[in-house]
Amino acid sequence: MKNELMEDLKWRGLLYQQTDEEGLEKVLNEEKIALYCGVDPTADSMHIGHIVPLLTLRRFQMHGHRPILLVGGATGMIGDPSGRSEERQLQTTEQVAENVKGIKRQLEMIFDFNSENGAQLVNNNDWIGSMTLIEFLRDFGKLLSVNYMLAKDNVASRLEQGISYTEFSYMLIQAADFNHLYKNYGCRVQIGGSDQWGNITTGLEVIRKTHDEEAKAFGITIPLVTKADGTKFGKSAGGAVWLDAKKTSPYEFYQFWINTADADVIKYMKIFTFLKREEIEALEVSVQEEPHLRKAQKTLAEEMTRLIHGQEALDQAIRISEALFSGDLKALTVDEMKDAFKDVPTFEMEKADKNIVDFIVESGVSSSKRQAREDVTNGAISLNGERVTDTAYEVGAADRLDDAFTIVRRGKKNYKMVKFN
Template sequence: MTNSLLEDLSWRGLLYQQTDKEGMEELLSNEKISLYCGVDPTADSMHIGHIVPLLTLRRFQLHGHRPILLVGGATGMIGDPSGRSEERQLQTTEQIDKNVQGIKTQMEQIFDFQSENGAQMVNNRDWIGSMNVIEFLRDFGKLVNINYMLGKDSIASRLDTGLSFTEFTYTLIQGIDFNHLFNHYGCRVQVGGSDQWGNITTGLEVIRKTHEEETKAFGITIPLVTKADGTKFGKSASGSVWLDAKKTSPYEFYQFWINTADSDVIKYLKIFTFLERSEIEALEVTVQNEPHLRKAQITLAEEMTRLIHGQEALDQAIRISQALFSGNLKELNAEEMKDAFKDVPSVEMSKEEKNIVDFIVEASVSPSKRQGREDVTNGAISVNGEKITDVGYIIGKNDRLEDEFMIIRRGKKNYKMIKFV
């Protein structure tokens, strides 16, 4: 019996490896299951690269299955060697706890916790933290041999550069997690990124060694998301695109998706949004026939910003974008303006009052006083969205937003932020 969920995941390009394809199809066709995905709290926010397995888990939830969201309060203190060439910097318990709380808040934005198959959130420190070293070595260390662990890519790739015993044990500890969730939550499937294949199969090995032979659990991995040119996905000009609005504002988040290349946008709509296949295929036609309208990019940006930040933040991001496009900055408040122009060139200046021409020359907005006078007279200079045409205008306190910054525009698109010190 073909499973519509697995068909949909395959169409979206979300199935990379499966431990038992036929068994998984049979399981999903006959019962509603619990399945899990883990996130280690290495920072107090996830970035967009982290959420593909979580969004996949959400797809299972929409088909009636129950997601278990594991935040690794214990594994986060150990460090996953997967995909790394060097040891992780160990974090304090206090930092881990802070990170766990930040990630929990973001998961609550993505998942439904209230329905009959509402998501459950767990922290592996609750069972790993109370385990003593003898218990770990006797009950679990005996289940896998060294050669088995050395065959894992995450371990083998680090043997030349060095791997501590701490990180060496990570794959077994994650295996203990899967076994614990299998025993206490009836969890049958682990979902993870492609770099987690070794850890997932270790979990299946632990389950196999501690249960009857007919016991069945499964693993699925999702391919690494890349751009059409093969480069890494998830970075903007200013760095990682975070889910935390304080690290990446909703406007920046919205702009990241708006700027998606035509060659990538349909792929990202499949991976990141919950739009139906027919909707995505219709948008694919617009990319081919009306690329200048950027309907697919706008839809992607709206869907993702609404999902992560909510409708109000999306409305604000759209308002900022429209104000910048029209050049009508008067529609923006000071906080929105600061957000919109965070990455434009800036210059520090004193708070003393100055003539507009002297001011724009000192700020390197205009190259000379003669050019500055022409720019002002010709209406090419705007201060905080207000056009200044009087060469006698004095820049003063009323022009400083929050008494600390100002936005000057020369021409249509040359912006500069003035920071007052």
């Protein structure tokens, strides 16, 4: 019998590889299980590329299963060779510990920890960190041949460039994690990105060899998310789109999603949101029949910003967006202006009162004094959202926000931030 959850995952395009599709569906139809996904703390924040397997795990929780969230305090010290062409730079113990804290906070935004099937947070340093080298080699190193490990894609793809013994050992350490969770937490399934297939199947092999013949665990991988044009998903003009509000502000986060192309937006709604099938299909009709309304993009941006940053941050992101669209910057606080105009062109000048014509010519807003006088007279120039129409106007301290910057607008959308030394 088909399983409702697995059918939904297929519809959303979230299933890439499974070790035993029929066996897993049978188990899911008969019982509620524990399953896990791991995150290595390579930075103090995850970015949106990290969260697809985690959101998939959350879907299992919403169907009554128990998620185990493994933060790799030990594996983060080693470095996963999967999907990489070169060795990772090793981090200090202190760096990894700080990164673990940041990632834990983000996981708490996504998962429910307080229900009957509340999420469990574990750190593999708690069992790997206390294991001696001799114990590891005797208990796990003897279970797999080097030939078996060399055949895995995540190792085979590195052989030409070279791979250290440290990173070569990574898959065996991750296999020990799956084995530990299977034995001590009753964990039956590991979920990961498509690059984790070799690590996951190695874990299943270790479980098979260390338990009786009835031992049954499963692996699922999620496909790599790409754009319709084949380019990499998850990058903005400023680089990665982080979950940490200090690295990518809620406004920037909201804007990333709202700028999704029509060709991608329904695919992303299936992958990233928890909206029901009928809601997504209704928005798909809107994309086809009234694309100018951008209903799907707005819904996607709202759902994702609310999930990661909360309702208050979403409200602020919408307020900034509406103020920029209308040109009514007076509705924004100084901090919101800093956020909204972080990536606009900037010009630096000394603090001094200056005639508006000289000010906009010097800052490059208008190309000449003649053009500047015309722009001011025609009402095309605004300072911090206030229109200036008098060519005799003196730009002074009252126009400097936080005594540090002024937002100049020429026309409807031509913004520049003037910073003062």
